Amino acid sequence: MDSEKQSPPNGNPPADRAAAGPDAAVAEANASTSKGWRFWAVFPALCITTLLAAVEATVVSTALPVIVHEIGAGEEYVWILNAYLLTSCAFMPLLGQLADIWGRRYLMILVVVLFALGAGIAGGANNLAMMVAGRAIQGIGGGGVNFIIQLIICDLVPLRERGNYMGILFLFFTIGTAMGPFIGGAIVERASWRWVFYINLPIAGAALVLHLLFLQVKYEKKGTLGEKLRRIDWIGNILLIAAVVSVLIALSWGGTRYPWGAAQVVVPLVLGLVGLVLFHLYETAPWVAVPILPERLFTRRTPAAGLVIAFLDALLLFWVTYFFPAYLQAVKGQSPIESGVNFLPTSIISVLTGVVCGVVLSKTGRYRPMHFLAFGFQSLGLGLFSCLNSETPKAEFIGVQVLFALGIGFLIASNLPAIQADLPDKDASVSAAAFNFMRGYGGIWGVSVPAAIFNARCDAEAWRVTDLAVRQHLTNGRAYGFVASSVQAGTAGMSPEAQAQVTDVFTQSLRMTWQVGLAFSLLGFFLVFVEKEIVLRTTLETEYGLKENEGEGKRAKGDVEAAKSTDLSDETK
Template identity: 45%
Template sequence: MMGPNDKLSEKEIPSSSPSPPVPTAAPPQANGSSSDESPGTTTPAAAALFKPGWRFWLIYVSLALITFAASVDNTIVFTALPAITREINAGSQYVWIANSYVIASTAIQPLFGQLSNILGRRVPSLVVVALFAIGSGIAGGANGVPMLIAGRTIQGIGCGGIFVLLDVVVCDLVPLRERGKYLGPILAAGGLGSTLGPLIGGALTAVTWRWVFYITLPFSGLSLITMALFMNMRHVRSKSWKQNLARIDVPGNALLIASITAVLLGLLMGGTTFPWSSWRVILPLVLGFVGWATFHAYQLSSWCKEPTIPPRLFSNRTSAVGFTLSFLSGVLLEWVVYFLPLYFQALKGASPLESAVDTLPFNIFLIPTAAIGGILMTKTGTYRPLHGAAYIFLAIGLGLSSLLNASSSKAEWVIFQIIIALGLGCTFVTLLPAIQASLSESDVATATAMYSFLRSFGFIWGITIPSLILNALVSGRLGTVDDAGVRAQLANGGAYEFAAHGSIQALPPAVQQQVVRLYTHAFRTTWLAALAFALLGFLLVFLEKHVELRSELDTEFGMESQPKEGIQGKNAEGVRDASVTV
């Protein structure tokens, strides 16, 4: 019962297996949802003692390895794509070597959340790693475009599942309050893989492009073996596989995957393969969004017995805001990753390799900031101040970036990148625990899948929105460029390609000056648009409520040898210390 001085929690959360009460001044709710009180009210005496064992560390390292491999695979193709296109005569089909992977890895993510609830964590985790490895082998051995695209699609399905399930498994093994600290190093492995991917791709392409895909196989094999031997996770099994399969929301998943695929096709083709005004872009976008709305209506209906995305995930404002912030974080991350190199190539005359080096300050500070954010959340038990600070840093860094021009000093663009990294990095591991805090532990898988999906979906918009702004601004001021040939190359969405190929530096001085002024104006407005998204995120933080981060691990999906809760006696204050050993 709550005392007269206790405040109501944001949401009463039912629990299938309530934790035993711990006598503190502000006891947690049955499933660990805290009182809606000022940050930092969790007493150290009430905190559970989390003790990772050797099996935990084996699983944890295997998750880090496969995360590294999947992240390398996300970026390794970029530098190898020209060589691949030449050797297999891909021609205009080269774009689908990358796009098939993006679509497959994004659209499939909500399904894996539901599958992990029905089949447990072990089987889906082994399947996605195996799919990733099989896809890598097919792509590496491809003798034509269709086989390569098929391999990339299978890789994408595996990779999408990996990014969902690794978070789910960590959340099953680690109490909520500790999750940020343990998600940080895995994220660091992913960040390292994404950073090294283009460099590894360039080096391997000098030997043979096939090793661009084969290189991930040792990591996949080692992770698969370790997980098969040691990742024995609990779950409540149905009596038969037939009953398990009957629980899968087949109509809902089919509708959602088809709808998201249509939306992504429109976004990826718009302004590149076809103009945005083309019916080939408009039709899939309209069908996709209508289908997506229909999917959510179906999830609310009595026809859907076990929803893929339960409506209750959005039933309180903290989780709803957390999901929105996750989408905004994905948008802004890709916005920065997409536009920072273009600034150096267009206005500083840098080559693609030089621009990659110039963006190192952002990449170097991004992951350590994420780790620090996770540690601070674990120490303080709060997330709202971290979210507010993150979006303030983002807003400051993006606003300052609008001042960059061709004569900006190295000190300026280095400092601006660090400020942006401080903001974005802090969102990486603090948003998911905030979402989970206001939901039941039984919603961990579906909430994590939705979080991962929205971030991935945000990545696509983080390319689409700034591209639209850049092309519109350049097209609207083409009259400031005297050379008709240059105007023709910049028109109809050609602004990005013109800058990325180093064409500006090859122009006569007078025309070059005009084009640089044109890009400077376009970049300024594009950064200010990103600033607006960051400010929106900051305002949304005020809608979050503080919910105590649970210190006890109460889940039906832990490791089989892991007791749900053990008592280690009493401390000096007479409070029992809950101990979780993995």
């Protein structure tokens, strides 16, 4: 079927509604109700909860060196970051099943509580084990918060309108991520680092109160506790979590703690990849009644392409988020705070673009042009990043940043609707969970892959440095860790000649890093050709919408009965 003429799987084109029978009329009567005060009471609560997860995404980065020193984390400090990233990704499909079994309201309250609990444990940590445990719990809550917010939007507004509200939520997310480094720096300078985590508690408390008061959504309580527990795909979840953990261990150790060819890296990486294959095979088995990632998500070409695009988008976002500041610090010689300020255009431009694209998507219903533009701008930006060096003027590297940020923005509001366009509304939970899982998994690779490329290239280019003591810092996987120290204490003892040589090594290594990133972006561009341009539904069929008061319920019931009566009369005639 041609792209513009493709119909959604559970909707009917306007011209065909009259012939679609009573079910279509009933569905439209249910879905066409206007947004009342209940919706506008829920939406601010979602925005504040988004802010909660967003601040945590970046606030720890500024305070990390102090935290590592205070608790004696040593070389294992990376797990303070990885534990959060790991659980926020690996538990996503499980949360998707729980949302369908126990409803959205209770799960939202649970993930906010888990987020606050994890923050409290991390804030009170006196050793690495306690810190990692707190961050792992916090990651389940943080990932769950982002997922449930998206899912509630899917339950409350038709597919065609979701871009508008997703864009607004991402605006709050960007405000939080932009505030994070400054909040973290201010806390470390003026108070204890523990308040980096404790600051989440009052925000979580406010979010909980708002959700308890206003998040009144439908939920059909059916089945005993035992029946509900049996609906969970326990084996699938265990296989997936174990595989993701194994891959993350390999990516965390590879090129840093151990060489990439060492058994400590190869074995967990192979086990993780094999585990993912076994997980996929198990999920397609006929005896799996409710798989966590149903096969239909990957056999329909548009959802499948959209999920891979989500993976690549997150991979490239993390790629640039970690390595553009490395360019600013290691090549341009800026301080961490200066590089943070100069990186703000990426956050600001991407979200403003996302908000505008959300409106355009709602007006036009077309997502493929946005996806082409997204990877076109990202590819252009990554290609130009490889031309940057120590002599590049500020206006130029800011302008290149803007190009990449535009590409990120085009996907913010259009990626998830594209995935859901060829799936019924009843798949909102599993599709949103798969989307967030793929983005989280892309983030894991988006940190590890460019770090491996950068370190390996620095190893190969280290011969340029004549000072043997400095050269040692650039080899054996230590180059990325040397970036910060070379900007701060490291350059103090270097000769101007050594500083110039180190800058040259970093420039050459970053060039290769950007070029590999460009290859991933071009892959995303060609994947857009796989997608179909499917008509975005303007109706909504869900059992998890807002609860109605008695008067609203009677009016809605009357609309449905009237729709049925009209169809029966038409059939009689």
